[in-house]
Amino acid sequence: MKRKWFVIGLALMMVLSVFLAACNEKKDGNNGASDGKPVDGGKITIAETAAFVGKFNPIMWEDETDSHIVNRVFEPLWKENEKTELEPRLAEKWEYSPDGKFFTIHMRKDVKWHDGKPITADDMIFTWEAIADPEYTGVRFDYVEVIKGAKEKKEKKANKISGIAKVDDYTIKVELARPYANFEFKLWSWPMPKHVFEKVKVKDLANHEATRTKVVGSGPFKLKEAKPNEYVILEKNKDYYRKGKPHVDQLVFKVLSQDVAVGALKKGEIDFYPGLSAKDFDNLKKDKKLVTKEAPAFTYSYLGLDNANPKYKDKRVRQAITYAINRKGIVDGLMKGHGYLINQHIPKLSWAYNPDLENAYPYDPNKAKQLMAQAGYKDANGDGLVEDPQGKPYKVIINYPSDSTTSARMAPILVDNLKKAGINAEIAQPKEWKTFLELQDQGKLETFLMAWGLDVDPDPAGIWRSNDEFNKLNFKNPENDKLIEQQQVERDRNKRKELLKKWTELISEEAPQVFLYGRTEMAAWNPRVKGVVWDYRGGLPEDWWVSDK
Amino acid sequence: MGKYILRRLLGMIPVLFIISVLLFSLVQAVPGDAFTQQLNPHVDHKYIEEMREKFGLDKSPIEQYFIWLKNFMQGEFGISFKNKLPVSELISDRVGNTVFLAVITLIITYLLAIPIGIYSANRPYTLMDNTITTFSFIGLSLPTFFGALLAIYIFSFNLEWFPSSGTMTAGAGYTGFRLLLDKLHHVILPATTLAVLSVASYTRYIRSSVLEAKRQDYVRTAYAKGLPRKVVMRKHVLRNALMPLITFFGLDLGSLFAGAVLTETVFTWPGLGRLIFESTVNRDYPVMMACYMIIAISILLGNLIADILYSKADPRVRYD
Numbered sequence: 001m002k003r004k005w006f007v008i009g010l011a012l013m014m015v016l017s018v019f020l021a022a023c024n025e026k027k028d029g030n031n032g033a034s035d036g037k038p039v040d041g042g043k044i045t046i047a048e049t050a051a052f053v054g055k056f057n058p059i060m061w062e063d064e065t066d067s068h069i070v071n072r073v074f075e076p077l078w079k080e081n082e083k084t085e086l087e088p089r090l091a092e093k094w095e096y097s098p099d100g101k102f103f104t105i106h107m108r109k110d111v112k113w114h115d116g117k118p119i120t121a122d123d124m125i126f127t128w129e130a131i132a133d134p135e136y137t138g139v140r141f142d143y144v145e146v147i148k149g150a151k152e153k154k155e156k157k158a159n160k161i162s163g164i165a166k167v168d169d170y171t172i173k174v175e176l177a178r179p180y181a182n183f184e185f186k187l188w189s190w191p192m193p194k195h196v197f198e199k200v201k202v203k204d205l206a207n208h209e210a211t212r213t214k215v216v217g218s219g220p221f222k223l224k225e226a227k228p229n230e231y232v233i234l235e236k237n238k239d240y241y242r243k244g245k246p247h248v249d250q251l252v253f254k255v256l257s258q259d260v261a262v263g264a265l266k267k268g269e270i271d272f273y274p275g276l277s278a279k280d281f282d283n284l285k286k287d288k289k290l291v292t293k294e295a296p297a298f299t300y301s302y303l304g305l306d307n308a309n310p311k312y313k314d315k316r317v318r319q320a321i322t323y324a325i326n327r328k329g330i331v332d333g334l335m336k337g338h339g340y341l342i343n344q345h346i347p348k349l350s351w352a353y354n355p356d357l358e359n360a361y362p363y364d365p366n367k368a369k370q371l372m373a374q375a376g377y378k379d380a381n382g383d384g385l386v387e388d389p390q391g392k393p394y395k396v397i398i399n400y401p402s403d404s405t406t407s408a409r410m411a412p413i414l415v416d417n418l419k420k421a422g423i424n425a426e427i428a429q430p431k432e433w434k435t436f437l438e439l440q441d442q443g444k445l446e447t448f449l450m451a452w453g454l455d456v457d458p459d460p461a462g463i464w465r466s467n468d469e470f471n472k473l474n475f476k477n478p479e480n481d482k483l484i485e486q487q488q489v490e491r492d493r494n495k496r497k498e499l500l501k502k503w504t505e506l507i508s509e510e511a512p513q514v515f516l517y518g519r520t521e522m523a524a525w526n527p528r529v530k531g532v533v534w535d536y537r538g539g540l541p542e543d544w545w546v547s548d549k
Numbered sequence: 550m551g552k553y554i555l556r557r558l559l560g561m562i563p564v565l566f567i568i569s570v571l572l573f574s575l576v577q578a579v580p581g582d583a584f585t586q587q588l589n590p591h592v593d594h595k596y597i598e599e600m601r602e603k604f605g606l607d608k609s610p611i612e613q614y615f616i617w618l619k620n621f622m623q624g625e626f627g628i629s630f631k632n633k634l635p636v637s638e639l640i641s642d643r644v645g646n647t648v649f650l651a652v653i654t655l656i657i658t659y660l661l662a663i664p665i666g667i668y669s670a671n672r673p674y675t676l677m678d679n680t681i682t683t684f685s686f687i688g689l690s691l692p693t694f695f696g697a698l699l700a701i702y703i704f705s706f707n708l709e710w711f712p713s714s715g716t717m718t719a720g721a722g723y724t725g726f727r728l729l730l731d732k733l734h735h736v737i738l739p740a741t742t743l744a745v746l747s748v749a750s751y752t753r754y755i756r757s758s759v760l761e762a763k764r765q766d767y768v769r770t771a772y773a774k775g776l777p778r779k780v781v782m783r784k785h786v787l788r789n790a791l792m793p794l795i796t797f798f799g800l801d802l803g804s805l806f807a808g809a810v811l812t813e814t815v816f817t818w819p820g821l822g823r824l825i826f827e828s829t830v831n832r833d834y835p836v837m838m839a840c841y842m843i844i845a846i847s848i849l850l851g852n853l854i855a856d857i858l859y860s861k862a863d864p865r866v867r868y869d
Contacts, residue, residue, distance in 0.1 A: 051817075053634075055632070060633075062631075137633045206632070206634060224720075227717075227719075229819030230714075230817060233719065252719055252720065256714050257814050257816075257817060260698070260701055260713050263702060263713070264713060269713070434581035434582075434585055434831075435581055437581055437585045438581035
């Protein structure tokens with residue numbers, strides 16, 4: 001499933017992106033290659049720590065747990081590989097026209113829906129049209145808005161998306177709404193079966209039986225039975241076009257509470273437990289009968305600063321705050337090593353990662369003091385804490401959502417770190433999640449401890465441009481906007497990388513937020529499950545097999 | 550009696566109306582709505598507004614209330630903002646689960662609490678009575694969450710007597726009597742965990758109630774008439790001592806529907822409790838309102854049933 005950006009609290013992150021984790025190290029656990037020859041048959045039970053909603057439709061699912069099913073039951077045009085690049089699936093190949101205005105998709109001719117009907121260009125076009133329909137209640141429109149004419153359809157100025165041309169049954173030519181270098185990441189690529197949904201009103205898609213129980217998919221597994229609050233059972237699609245997969249006959253996704261899942265895994269009631277908390281992971285790691293693995297994810301935590309607030313308007317103050325926080329201490333101490341230092345919005349796994357920023361902002365309280373002094377913040381009354389340039393008291397207020405236990409433990413550390421650098425700080429009363437977001441929307445939070453879950457493509461648009469709705473930092477910088485616009489249209493990857501490098505360096509220099517640490521995703525499984533590669537994509541059960549010897 | 554019940558039922562209408570106004574105002578007063586930062590950063594902000602429009606959140610609260618009321622009176626609970634699924638569908642499954650769990654819990658509670666309470670009262674201040682008292686207090690102070698986990702580790706993981714979660718065996722496809730057995734097998738552990746808590750308080754209550762009744766003059770008279778102990782206990786002591794249980798029963802009946810969030814979570818028992826919690830977190834007003842109204846109605850009905858049972862049990866109480 002194409003991932004979207006997540007606005008998430010630290011605690012919520014544990015629930016989200018369970019299957020969407022990241023990896024490039026293979027130091028502990030199993031890399032899947034040493035497991036010998038795959039064996040067919042058997043059943044694997046996977047733990048889910050949040051219930052399903054039960055909307056198993058590529059364009060209607062909204063909860064992360066539902067996507068675990070959709071990802072197995074449906075097949076996209078292309079899918080990310082271990083190197084964060086796209087690999088052909090339903091599409092054999094795709095190409096831009098030389099002027100970059102058109103994008104042509106060539107689909108495979110040998111793939112069928114689970115009911116035996118062929119998958120064609122019509123299915124893909126039908127899906128895009130449904131998403132652009134004014135009656136559509138889902139959240140995927142941004143992935144279709146990139147096609148010329150989609151906006152007109154949504155705004156009821158047109159009946160069809162004008163930018164789609166069906167060349168033949170397996171070829172589609174799409175006109176871009178504006179030039180994009182990363183169009184294949186921007187475009188919706190998961191078709192739903194036209195022949196099943198043709199007669200269904202778009203607003204009724206969410207509760208249709210073909211979304212809820214009688215799902216006609218295209219992926220390696222078929223939906224056999226769904227009781228969303230308790231379990232979902234998938235069975236092998238014997239006619240899957242990637243020959244030899246999947247290996248197991250049945251996948252059972254069982255909903256369990258976190259506390260029970262640990263015991264159930266040890267007991268053998270479940271075979272695979274993704275999305276572990278650090279505490280459970282450390283506990284299960286001691287169990288020699290289980291395999292555990294941790295992989296870097298596309299999520300990171302940060303302390304946002306309201307750049308429009310006079311308290312954080314001065315770049316030197318923001319830099320000082322970053323220097324003052326002992327981020328390495330947080331990773332090693334608070335996180336017990338389950339995380340890694342970061343200094344940029346682009347994760348290490350990405351091809352666009354800027355290694356030059358690896359050691360930016362080391363913990364340096366003295367440097368923080370110097371910067372504050374340069375900015376005119378001096379300790380006027382001799383209490384060891386600085387006052388603002390007008391001589392009035394200065395205090396950083398740390399805000400965080402109350403459901404995040406990690407933030408609750410981190411906030412006092414931040415306060416302590418800042419005070420050691422001569423900056424007074426205090427923790428605000430934590431706020432309930434939606435209240436927190438509402439206050440943030442109203443610009444009433446001067447700082448906020450939050451996290452981002454990122455897309456595989458490193459495009460910062462949507463969060464970082466001056467006018468982006470999610471630019472809650474109120475970070476306004478013309479150079480920033482220019483670089484983001486330029487990299488969005490630059491199709492030469494090296495040149496785009498260069499632009500993104502400049503952009504990450506600009507952000508590092510401006511320090512509009514404090515990058516705290518990158519997160520990891522942890523999983524544990526019974527060694528009877530073989531062939532597991534646990535990386536940023538999470539587990540891929542179509543590649544697994546079981547060995548009960 | 551029929552007239553009385555009818556009068557009571559009619560009297561519920563204005564009460565429910567006031568409750569619904571209060572609930573709706575409270576729900577509206579909470580900051581944020583279902584669509585606060587719900588969409589992802591690529592989406593133009595105006596589409597969030599469009600969503601609010603689609604689900605009627607752009608109207609004034611008073612208008613929203615009357616739209617809700619009109620639909621509610623027609624048995625139409627609306628569409629969940631979060632899931633975009635009909636509220637009635639989200640609720641129907643869970644109501645069944647909640648009631649099933651609660652009824653079994655009540656049965657276990659009464660089966661345990663009444664004999665233990667009477668036993669204790671008949672041998673006050675003995676070693677056994679003190680032991681029961683001690684365990685009652687432990688039971689009372691045991692956090693549900695901890696008790697539930699303990700039960701799972703002992704009875705499902707170690708002894709393997711009961712399944713640790715769910716309401717039925719995944720993929721077994723049982724029907725009829727076999728399905729009922731399977732469900733009972735799954736409900737016993739969560740129900741017993743919940744029952745242990747109430748058994749503790751019920752036992753204390755019954756014990757003191759029986760002790761009190763035994764001191765009454767009519768009991769002494771009964772003994773003086775030469776009635777055997779068993780008859781005195783059954784006809785004179787228990788009949789009076791257990792009367793207050795009817796009040797308890799009425800109250801329990803109401804809270805049945807509220808569910809038990811922690812127990813439901815630990816045992817993955819999809820009931821109303823968890824739904825209420827989640828819908829509140831997500832500001833899913835249609836689901837919240839429907840759940841709260843169900844609880845309000847069941848509490849009112851529970852009280853009515855208790856009053857009716859009272860008049861049956863106690864000839865002094867009459868409603869005419």
